Amino acid sequence: MIPYGRQSVDEDDVRAVVEVLRGAWLTTGPNVELFERSVAAAAGARHAIAVSNGTAALHCIMHALGVGSGDEVIGPAITFVATANAAVFEGATPIFADVDADTLTIDPRSVEARITPRTKAIVGVDYAGHPCDWDALRAVASKHGLPLIADGCHALGASSKGAPVGAIAAMTAFSFHPVKHVTTGEGGAVVTDDDALAQKLRLFRAHGIATDHRTRELKGTFLYEMIGLGYNYRICDIQCALGASQMKKLEGWVERRRAIAARYRSTLPAIAGLEVLRDRDDSKNAYHLFVVKVPAGIDRAAVHRRLRELGIAANVHYMPVHLHPFYRERFGTGEGLCPTAEREWERILSIPMYPAMTDGDVDAVVAALKTAIG
Ligand SMILES: Cc1ncc(COP(=O)(O)O)c(C=O)c1O
Secondary structure (H helix, E strand, C coil), rough: CCCCCCCCHHHHHHHHHHHHHCCCCCCCCCCHHHHHHHHHHHCCEEEEECCCCCHHHHHHHHHCCCCCCCEEEEEEEECCCHHHHHHHHHHCEEEEEEEECCCCCCCHHHHHHHCCCCCCCCCCCCEEEEEEEHHHHHHHHHCCCCCCEEECCCCCCEECCCHHHHHHCCEEEEEEECCCCCCCEEEEEEECCHHHHHHHHHHHHEEEEEEEEHHHHCCCCCCCEECEEEEEEEHHHHHHHHHHHHHHHHHHHHHHHHHHHHHHEEEEHHCCCCCCCCCCCEEECCCCEEEEEEECCCCCCHHHHHHCCCCCEEECCCCCHCHHHHHHHHCCCCCCHHHHHHHCCCCCCEEEECCCCCCCHHHHHHHHCCCCCC
């Protein structure tokens, strides 16, 4: 079965992890810092705060912004649920903006139409690895004096007008789940240029306690103070050794993803009615996913099923968040809120995309898709 996404782990990665297992620090140790430095450099930011997963990264961001009860946070309807959930964790109301039909990234006009006096922040998601229209979003955010946040969980290695994704918003979240560009098993990070926000993020990651165990040990002190309320969102040294080793391969893997995308783009037009998402000229897509739209009138579920029979595990990213039972029940959302997202999601299918795919795999996916669509 060719999966829709898969990690690549080599012997260097294995060695890096084993070395940590033989050493003194399993939880926060030198590899956490090493990994943070490489993520910050790749993302174009001064600080990276590594955490236990991308969801925790988004939660840290909401907390650092001071999002709370009575606030509204605007994000796209098409994303993983965690983008919206992070605002809910802090007692705020997520507001769903519609998406652009060609890229499925948040539509800045829809964002502006949803701004109220309660709006606290705008969150753009670089869906599938394609940067949002950040210039237009920044214009809306500046006009209304709102912070701009990026959920870059799909987009490590992507850039917009030459700026890496982590260098655009006030804070950017990344995920290191195995299907992402690099993996730590589970893991995430927030990047920012802002020293004060970085400090808040570090505190929230570790119980609101200012010094970690290792720092105290190195300084020979047992004293610590809790200066705010925080979670245990730490990532461990074992994971970060894997992450730091994986980061060395990021650039090559993103290039391979782009080559796979180019092959899809040159061969998929042979399937009548099938559409691919558009890449804007000013952006460099990191291709976490490769999303196609099945021809209008074709049953997507049947295509998905036939692909499985042919050995291709496609997937769907995502059902609009406002259509999930939790959001309908808690926030009264439902059909009609984001018409473009609701229309387009019925047609989308994520076909295999990961660096270890061979050109032969890509051609096999295209052939299977042709058969499945019929
Ligand atoms: C857009 C988006 N945001 C947030 C997350 C959450 O990341 P994690 O699974 O690491 O918690 C994901 C994960 O798939 C995602 O795709």
